[in-house]
Amino acid sequence: MPLVSMRQLLDEAAKGGYGVGAFNVNNMEQIQAIMEAARETRSPVIIQASRGARAYSQDKFLYHLMLAASELYPEIPLVMHLDHGNSFETCKSAIDLGFTSVMMDGSLQEDGKTPATFAENVAVTRKVVQLAHDCGVTVEGEIGVLGGIEDGHGAGGTGLEHVTDPNQAVEFVEQTGVDALAIAIGTSHGAYKFSKKPDGSVLKMDVLVAIHKRLPNVHLVMHGSSSVPKELQDVINQYGGKLKPTWGVPVEEIQLGIRNGVRKINVDTDNRLAITGAIRKVFVETPEKFDPRDYMKPAREAMKKVVAQRMTQFGQAGHAGDYAPIPIAEMKKRYASEAVAAK
Numbered sequence: 375m376p377l378v379s380m381r382q383l384l385d386e387a388a389k390g391g392y393g394v395g396a397f398n399v400n401n402m403e404q405i406q407a408i409m410e411a412a413r414e415t416r417s418p419v420i421i422q423a424s425r426g427a428r429a430y431s432q433d434k435f436l437y438h439l440m441l442a443a444s445e446l447y448p449e450i451p452l453v454m455h456l457d458h459g460n461s462f463e464t465c466k467s468a469i470d471l472g473f474t475s476v477m478m479d480g481s482l483q484e485d486g487k488t489p490a491t492f493a494e495n496v497a498v499t500r501k502v503v504q505l506a507h508d509c510g511v512t513v514e515g516e517i518g519v520l521g522g523i524e525d526g527h528g529a530g531g532t533g534l535e536h537v538t539d540p541n542q543a544v545e546f547v548e549q550t551g552v553d554a555l556a557i558a559i560g561t562s563h564g565a566y567k568f569s570k571k572p573d574g575s576v577l578k579m580d581v582l583v584a585i586h587k588r589l590p591n592v593h594l595v596m597h598g599s600s601s602v603p604k605e606l607q608d609v610i611n612q613y614g615g616k617l618k619p620t621w622g623v624p625v626e627e628i629q630l631g632i633r634n635g636v637r638k639i640n641v642d643t644d645n646r647l648a649i650t651g652a653i654r655k656v657f658v659e660t661p662e663k664f665d666p667r668d669y670m671k672p673a674r675e676a677m678k679k680v681v682a683q684r685m686t687q688f689g690q691a692g693h694a695g696d697y698a699p700i701p702i703a704e705m706k707k708r709y710a711s712e713a714v715a716a717k
């Protein structure tokens with residue numbers, strides 16, 4: 375199966391009332407872990423690469439690994455998505471390379487740190503939407519600013535400084551034509567999201583529900599949605615790691631989100647924790663080993679387990695065979711006729 379448009383995956387998820395995990399990758403083993411989990415659970419899947427991942431891997435390597443994945447797992451609808459594009463040029467380079475979906479994060483300026491104005495965000499996002507839709511590619515935008523910093527991208531803070539205003543969300547979607555909308559509801563990137571189990575004072579699920587009421591047909595995206603389970607932290611610390619106690623977004627809150635229009639859930643930290651714990655365990659228990667496969671194999675297996683669990687919890691499991699992929703060329707035509715209809 376060729377790489378698929380994210381718009382189609384999310385439209386199908388909306389019909390079926392489930393969410394789709396979007397997992398970050400930097401290398402072959404992470405892609406393999408996700409594809410094995412998708413096969414085991416029969417899940418459609420979004421694999422995403424940040425700017426940091428593209429730089430780390432030289433993104434052509436990642437792209438060809440993704441093509442290999444689509445050949446080796448032909449039964450799995452698979453999207454290649456750019457996570458947190460910081461400019462028109464970054465998004466364009468991803469589209470030129472063959473990504474089937476891009477995020478234009480215009481909530482921050484091009485430096486990836488300074489919050490942008492609403493007008494700046496609309497202007498750059500609209501420009502990306504025009505280019506992307508001309509190519510049949512999906513666009514995710516962001517309104518409101520997430521907390522934390524990851525791969526040098528982020529405004530820092532707790533995530534509560536710039537919670538999305540539902541009225542602005544409506545205006546933003548009308549003015550940009552994005553396919554999916556990332557919202558800020560108190561989550562942050564990275565492992566240290568919350569210093570205790572989050573409640574309504576820090577995780578603004580009421581804002582999410584309000585946005586969904588105003589925009590019932592827009593696919594909402596939750597960023598910074600690793601659950602940071604204690605078991606994964608414990609493995610790392612048991613084998614010599616030094617993680618401070620931390621809390622992520624509980625799975626039941628994500629499931630509440632899915633019942634209220636969330637269709638894409640970004641998960642990275644949980645997989646990083648699983649990989650690191652598995653590698654530490656091998657290093658501590660068998661320090662005589664030096665073949666990278668001796669620790670990369672269990673690392674890949676540990677990540678696969680986490681991904682398969684999330685796929686089941688988000689509800690995407692069992693849906694891989696529900697639909698035939700719409701070719702990107704056909705998506706292009708659809709966007710063109712929508713644009714005509716809108717005039």
Ligand SMILES: [Zn+2]
Nearest residue numbers: 458597598640
């Ligand atoms: Zn994010």
